[in-house]
Amino acid sequence: MRRADRLFQLVQLIRGRRLSTAAWLAGRLEVSLRTLYRDVADLQAQGVPIEGEAGVGYRLGAGYELPPLMFSTDEAKALVAAVRMAGPRMDSALVAQAENALSKILAVLPSAARAAAEAQVLFVPAVGPDAATLGRLAVLRQAAESRHLLRLLYRDEGGAPSERKVRPLGCFFWGAVWTLGAWCELRQDFRSFRLDRIVDAERLDDRFRDDAGRTLADFLRHSERSGWAAARATGPRPSA
Structure with a gap:
């Protein structure tokens, strides 16, 4: 993983939880604690409002916004598979919302990634509750x-x-x-x-x-x- 991608993912992980320990973050990113501490310090130096300290945990300051996310091809394929699997087992209102959300995600993907996601080879027969x-x-x-x-x-x-x-x-x-x-x-x-x-x-x-x-x-x-x-x-x- 490129360091720029790792830093972006680090911010996402911290933003997604109330408090994240350095050990948990390092484990998710598959890096050493030393690397994790250095990455956090670099992000703070760049103005990202990460609050907390080593041994306690980190959180993101209120009001900080990131640019819209871009899904990878594999992530998009996983979403397509999840919606296909859940569809026959959910009520129609949830199915409609899931399909709408998936359409919005696919619409902003690069054409190659969108084509790969739509060509997902996992299929789920319409067998489920009546x-x-x-x-x-x-x-x-x-x-x-x-x-x-x-x-x-x-x-x-x-x-x-x-x-x-x-x-x-x-x-x-x-x-x-x-x-x-x-x-x-x-x-x-x-x-x-x-x-x-x-x-x-x-x-x-x-x-x-x-x-x-x-x-x-x-x-x-x-x-x-x-x-x-x-x-x-x-x-x-x-x-x-």
């Missing part, structure tokens, strides 16, 4: 983002129906099915609901807050304790 499931995914995802409570009509594995009011925390894809991770007001506990077993989902007007013990972070910790490692190997085990 349209009804993806439609529910959009409702659940948006409710989780806006922190709106949901009323669910759900059928368990045996077909028994139940109505739940839940706090939607996140949607999880397991390679075969989507699940909704939520706090269930009925059970007063975390639950996972398979989207293909949700008969109806209604977003309520009420919103929820991050109450202690009922947050996404709490759900993830609860799921780890409950055996997500086994679920990853054998498939999802949603609860009701």
